[in-house]
Amino acid sequence: MIDKKKLYSTAEKQETAVLVAVSTQKQPAEKTKEYLDELAFLATTLGVETVKTFTQNLERADIRTYTGKGKLEEILIYVTANPVDMILYDDDLTPSQVRNLEAVFKDIKVIDRSLLILDIFAMRAQTAQSKLQVELAQYQYLYPRLTRMWTHLSRQSGVGVGMRGPGETELETDKRLVKDRIAFLKEKLEKIDRQSTTRRKERDRLVRVAIVGYTNVGKSTLMRGLSKADVFAENKLFATVDSTVRKVNMENIPFLLTDTVGFIRKLPTLLIESFKSTLDEVREADILLHVVDISHPSFEEHLDVVNKTLEDIGAANKPTILVFNKIDLYNPTFNADNDEGQEIEQTESVLEQLKKSYIADKADHVVFISAEKKENIEELRNTLFSIVKEKHFSIYPNWLDLGYTAVQTEE
Numbered sequence: 001m002i003d004k005k006k007l008y009s010t011a012e013k014q015e016t017a018v019l020v021a022v023s024t025q026k027q028p029a030e031k032t033k034e035y036l037d038e039l040a041f042l043a044t045t046l047g048v049e050t051v052k053t054f055t056q057n058l059e060r061a062d063i064r065t066y067t068g069k070g071k072l073e074e075i076l077i078y079v080t081a082n083p084v085d086m087i088l089y090d091d092d093l094t095p096s097q098v099r100n101l102e103a104v105f106k107d108i109k110v111i112d113r114s115l116l117i118l119d120i121f122a123m124r125a126q127t128a129q130s131k132l133q134v135e136l137a138q139y140q141y142l143y144p145r146l147t148r149m150w151t152h153l154s155r156q157s158g159v160g161v162g163m164r165g166p167g168e169t170e171l172e173t174d175k176r177l178v179k180d181r182i183a184f185l186k187e188k189l190e191k192i193d194r195q196s197t198t199r200r201k202e203r204d205r206l207v208r209v210a211i212v213g214y215t216n217v218g219k220s221t222l223m224r225g226l227s228k229a230d231v232f233a234e235n236k237l238f239a240t241v242d243s244t245v246r247k248v249n250m251e252n253i254p255f256l257l258t259d260t261v262g263f264i265r266k267l268p269t270l271l272i273e274s275f276k277s278t279l280d281e282v283r284e285a286d287i288l289l290h291v292v293d294i295s296h297p298s299f300e301e302h303l304d305v306v307n308k309t310l311e312d313i314g315a316a317n318k319p320t321i322l323v324f325n326k327i328d329l330y331n332p333t334f335n336a337d338n339d340e341g342q343e344i345e346q347t348e349s350v351l352e353q354l355k356k357s358y359i360a361d362k363a364d365h366v367v368f369i370s371a372e373k374k375e376n377i378e379e380l381r382n383t384l385f386s387i388v389k390e391k392h393f394s395i396y397p398n399w400l401d402l403g404y405t406a407v408q409t410e411e
């Protein structure tokens with residue numbers, strides 16, 4: 001049995017972190033800066049304050065200690081002289097890197113990107129299913145890394161980042177018990193998966209639309225704007241971990257709208273695997289609303305990350321509306337490459353060009369909106385509805401003769 005005696009308390013003091021990243025041939029320095037901003041934002045989401053960042057240029061990350069020796073010493077001097085609870089690495093560390101770094105940093109936690117993201121998911125998971133999914137991903141991540149550090153950490157008072165299981169319990173650290181737990185969780189999830197597949201099959205066949213996108217782009221805000229759902233939206237990463245399905249009616253044609261978990265660069269593979277059945281909502285969708293935060297300086301990279309993840313889960317090549325959101329914050333003079341002295345183009349023509357470039361290869365439709373300020377929502381509704389309608393009539397060619405009442409669902 002798992003020991004659930006020690007409860008996680010939110011009243012703990014705020015934890016502090018230093019961030020570490022390397023710039024490599026594949027990852028130029030300006031990218032590293034952006035990634036570190038994202039890492040700091042992930043930390044903030046967990047209430048962790050960033051006190052310093054360290055970066056290093058290397059051909060590739062050091063296989064033993066991630067950074068080189070000199071930088072490692074520099075970090076050690078800093079964390080010895082200052083109150084620092086954890087060192088956050090922007091990439092995933094191998095079990096042996098973790099071991100080596102633990103030996104250097106002793107009582108200071110060594111946390112990598114995956115572990116941080118897993119921790120946020122643990123905090124956000126609401127349903128029994130997503131809690132089990134997160135717990136499974138956490139244990140699969142921890143199992144090969146269960147070393148002195150984890151047993152040591154679990155004995156420290158107060159559980160912080162890296163040790164938080166879902167449901168406010170602490171993670172188990174006994175290797176043998178963890179193995180049993182993994183088997184148990186897998187079995188339980190398979191059972192839930194079988195039940196929900198049956199339930200989905202029994203559901204009447206309605207057109208399914210999934211809202212997808214990078215984290216924090218405004219998916220839940222848009223969901224609220226398009227349906228009556230009271231969905232949680234917040235300026236933090238991964239506000240949504242569970243998917244919400246709502247039935248929406250437009251001109252007496254019902255369809256299902258799903259808000260989904262956001263994607264992120266380097267989303268832990270284990271999370272994708274264990275969230276398989278949650279992601280089924282995306283995989284089984286007929287139409288995708290791909291939301292992009294156009295005000296974000298790296299929105300194009302976000303777009304590529306999402307498309308790549310969609311491919312990975314087998315959900316690419318669906319009819320897609322590319323929804324550029326937060327148009328109220330968009331400033332093309334900031335995003336566009338402006339050579340000195342060059343006239344800054346009007347927002348409208350910049351958007352027009354953007355639309356053309358995306359229509360050509362990445363989307364069937366492009367719409368610019370502000371979900372928050374409710375700008376252009378009508379245009380989006382109309383575009384969406386025209387596609388939904390087409391799909392709906394291909395399933396129910398005689399819909400108009402049925403008096404609109406043939407389909408009843410519980411959503």
Ligand SMILES: Nc1nc2c(ncn2[C@@H]2O[C@H](COP(=O)(O)OP(=O)(O)OP(=O)(O)O)[C@@H](O)[C@H]2O)c(=O)[nH]1
Pocket residue numbers: 213214215216217218219220221222232233234235236237238239240241261262263325326327328329369370371372373
């Ligand atoms: N200015 C502005 N802010 C917006 C807009 N749409 C959403 N936001 C804000 O962006 C933040 C994230 O919104 P969410 O709807 O939670 O985003 P999400 O994509 O569901 O995020 P996750 O569930 O965390 O992946 C919130 O603070 C929203 O208020 C918009 O059109 N303009």
Ligand SMILES: [Mg+2]
Pocket residue numbers: 219220221232233239240260
């Ligand atoms: Mg959300």
